[in-house]
Amino acid sequence: MQFRGYITKNMQNKWFHSIDNINNFYYIIIYKDEQIGLFNEKNIDWEHKTSETGLFIAEKKYINTQIPVLTSLFLSEIGFYLLQGERTYIRILKDNHQAIKYSRSFGYELCENQDDQELQQYVLTRQHFENKGKKLLDAANKIYKENAVLWLYLEEHDYQSGVAQFIENIIDRSELKIQFDVIDGVKRYHFP
Numbered sequence: 001m002q003f004r005g006y007i008t009k010n011m012q013n014k015w016f017h018s019i020d021n022i023n024n025f026y027y028i029i030i031y032k033d034e035q036i037g038l039f040n041e042k043n044i045d046w047e048h049k050t051s052e053t054g055l056f057i058a059e060k061k062y063i064n065t066q067i068p069v070l071t072s073l074f075l076s077e078i079g080f081y082l083l084q085g086e087r088t089y090i091r092i093l094k095d096n097h098q099a100i101k102y103s104r105s106f107g108y109e110l111c112e113n114q115d116d117q118e119l120q121q122y123v124l125t126r127q128h129f130e131n132k133g134k135k136l137l138d139a140a141n142k143i144y145k146e147n148a149v150l151w152l153y154l155e156e157h158d159y160q161s162g163v164a165q166f167i168e169n170i171i172d173r174s175e176l177k178i179q180f181d182v183i184d185g186v187k188r189y190h191f192p
């Protein structure tokens with residue numbers, strides 16, 4: 001991570017309120033009923049169809065498993081096909097060779113004038129994802145067809161902030177065949 005300092009409760013609350021809107025989506029990764037990480041699509045520019053993404057796996061035992069790969073693939077599909085993005089950017093510390101290799105496998109490319117930067121910016125276009133990442137997704141679908149399911153839960157807070165209504169409107173207009181159900185008052189969408 002770029003920021004490595006101590007975060008106070010007030011700093012955390014201020015950050016949370018700054019991202020609680022339709023331009024920032026944060027997804028908790030749950031595997032076997034355990035919260036193991038987070039994926040985000042933030043600073044969405046709806047007019048230019050760009051965003052920044054990030055993947056954080058908190059549980060070290062899952063870092064070198066299929067979970068980060070499946071999460072990245074499925075959520076890239078949400079960004080490109082449901083949210084209609086054209087480009088997404090990531091930032092990687094120059095010496096994080098594992099993250100660079102991982103990101104390049106999905107089609108991310110180093111942006112111009114980044115060679116000398118400590119925190120380098122990479123870009124993934126929808127076209128590069130379709131050329132490279134889609135092949136990974138097709139292989140993953142064959143292997144994990146029965147076991148890998150992507151659910152999007154919309155919680156009470158999402159309705160209070162207006163984010164849920166915004167997402168539901170996008171889903172209603174989408175050509176994707178997205179189904180939903182309601183369990184314990186929480187609506188969850190199942191992505192094909």
